[in-house]
Amino acid sequence: MSSTEGTNRPVGINDVAARAGVSPGTVSNVLNRPERVAESTRRRVERAVQELDYVRNSSGRNLRSGRSDSVGLLVLDVTNPFFAEVARGVEDTAGEEGLAVVLLNSAEQAARQRRSMRLLAEQRAAGAVIMPVDNDTEDLLWLRKQGVPGVLLDIGDVPGETACSVSVDNHAGGLAAGRHLINLGHERITYLGGPADLEQCRTRLEGLCAAVAEAGSDPDEAVRVIRTAQLNAESGEKAVEEVLAGGPKRRPQAVFCTNDQLAVGVLKGLGGRGLSAPGDLSVVGYDDVDLAALVHPGLTTVGQPKYELGRAAMQLLLSELGDPDHRHERLRFAPELVVRGSTAAYRP
Amino acid sequence: MSSTEGTNRPVGINDVAARAGVSPGTVSNVLNRPERVAESTRRRVERAVQELDYVRNSSGRNLRSGRSDSVGLLVLDVTNPFFAEVARGVEDTAGEEGLAVVLLNSAEQAARQRRSMRLLAEQRAAGAVIMPVDNDTEDLLWLRKQGVPGVLLDIGDVPGETACSVSVDNHAGGLAAGRHLINLGHERITYLGGPADLEQCRTRLEGLCAAVAEAGSDPDEAVRVIRTAQLNAESGEKAVEEVLAGGPKRRPQAVFCTNDQLAVGVLKGLGGRGLSAPGDLSVVGYDDVDLAALVHPGLTTVGQPKYELGRAAMQLLLSELGDPDHRHERLRFAPELVVRGSTAAYRP
DNA sequence: CAGGTTTATTAAAACGTGTCAACGTTCCGT
DNA sequence: ACGGAACGTTGACACGTTTTAATAAACCTG
DSSP: OOSSOOSOOOOOHHHHHHHHTSOHHHHHHHHHOGGGSOHHHHHHHHHHHHHHTOOOOHHHHHHHHSOOSEEEEEESOTTSHHHHHHHHHHHHHHHHTTOEEEEEEOTTOHHHHHHHHHHHHHTTOSEEEEOOSSSOOHHHHHHHHTTOOEEEESOOOOSSSOSEEEEEOHHHHHHHHHHHHHHTTOOOEEEEESOTTSHHHHHHHHHHHHHHHHTTOOHHHHEEEEEOSSSSHHHHHHHHHHHHTTHHHHSOSEEEESSHHHHHHHHHHHHHTTOOTTTTOEEEEEEOOHHHHHSSSOOEEEEOOHHHHHHHHHHHHHHHHHOSSOOOOEEEEOOEEEOOTTOOOOOO | OOSSOOSOOOOOHHHHHHHHTSOHHHHHHHHHOGGGSOHHHHHHHHHHHHHHTOOOOHHHHHHHHSOOSEEEEEESOTTOHHHHHHHHHHHHHHHHTTOEEEEEEOTTOHHHHHHHHHHHHHTTOSEEEEOOSSSOOHHHHHHHHTTOOEEEESOOOOSSSOSEEEEEOHHHHHHHHHHHHHHTTOOOEEEEESOTTSHHHHHHHHHHHHHHHHTTOOHHHHEEEEEOSSSSHHHHHHHHHHHHTTHHHHSOSEEEESSHHHHHHHHHHHHHTTOOTTTTOEEEEEEOOHHHHHSSSOOEEEEOOHHHHHHHHHHHHHHHHHOSSOOOOEEEEOOEEEOOTTOOOOOO
């Protein structure tokens, strides 16, 4: 009873060393640079580790090395399947490098974003992949000053050379959607989007307007903008009333939503009023989440390489961590229009 | 140049102490028990903290205290909106207590679950909320032995008194769905579910069978079971072929899916074959995620209090952390049948 | 005003790990 | 056989924080 583990004190590197009859330093070497230690002692240490069921303490480790082996991933909304897919890409890539991912959720609130960044600073995270709530880089720079480099995700125009970034060309996406609608003969288009300080929303709208201008119309005339509080289906459904305001004559011929969730909400709202897409109205979404293919009618939408987005962001971060003199990079993917059943030619 | 911050060494509690003209211990007190320190010195310290932009190092803190201030949340699939909602509940509740949540994804793989638990042990996490991939409690017990208590989520029958658990009564859910279908006159029912070692799937099936037996039929005759590899829409869509096998005469009159994703996939697959619910087949899902209300027809499903589930699990964990001699608790919510358009009376 | 009590602060000792200079051993070539 | 390189191992210290016992100062109380 006395020789067995009577107390419950957690076992540390010293206990292992004692058991294996070596110094703590050697145990550390076995754990971190096994090639430096003779095979026989290494095996002895490894056995002691097993027998004692030793698991190393990352607090001590990080304290000593000044750096943690986990990275942060700050997303705008855990609930959105778009981010879930991105998260998978980040996680897989980080995992390959032995880094753990701490997922943080800002819920589109600047205050929560700030809190999350503070947390990352306190943990001395190795780095972070960040989808910012706005274009303000103050927080980002602060975090970097604290020694935590960040890669921006889903933000196209980074002011100055403050960080790496990876994004999808939102202008091109809006343009493609706009051209598609115009080719179908639609002239009055409503844009349904979130707050203007989300860069994604703003730029997609610009793309849409560019398509309209290209066709010889005045965007200020042809495009109507409606802002929703949040970017989810509920907001989309509620917005339908405003979309339809003005009666059947003045009603838009198409709605371009900045997000699939919104678009699906719109489809639902139309159904509730006895209307439907594309018969009464064409509807276009953005992101091409799984859901888009599953609703009826299938949602025409602008696809983004979600998983690759996450993967690329993490790779950029890794390269920044490895390379001491590193130049920031700006990576931009191309979106792809996916045509399904929710859009059709305009029949007056 | 010499008086300003020439070097980039991170600022620690000692620097703050020096600046404020006090000892490190006092700074620590200001940070952790402000009431113990005189107002004048406290203000001096607080100013120094601001001026130096000090952020505390959680490695040092945790090392000293032997405990970290973050908890783990291990989910089966980040991509599933059901878990996203649960995560929100956990996160909110933990946030109120100043705990950070580390989100880990096992992707339904035992190996990844094990890796995640190891990570939590290395970080000496304060605790964990866990949705296990199977009923094997070995990992869980190991984690507890390492000093990280866990609360089980979504698992009803925990073998022995190994941990707190919170779940929704899966038997009752299956029963409610089954009765609903039987009342509509359906006799041949197919159950579509994931691997049998996921407790949720097994128990829901049992509930369904109980409903069938209750109506005087033999479950072995009336209920057909099809297992899918994964619990997502794609698997559901693929499974449709097998569901329909046997031709229109032997085709089931209803499909009960263990998951809304699956059910939505089935709806999609039916559509692709020129069939639809509820005309040709009634379809029932499980979870009542947002998606269920958005597809056409609306999905009849078994609702679970997702957010509350996460919140309750975290509260149980908190109570265990606070109370040294703590009895494990088993909390069980009641599910609620939500009837929408995907089910209807059987018309021969 | 002595003795006692409260209040504010400090110095020093941990916590578990990684690193680095130093040391001892072995092995090689001359 | 001897100098020296290569290899293995060690011991001590540093990392940033919290905590405890101890000290100093201020405040009561009879």
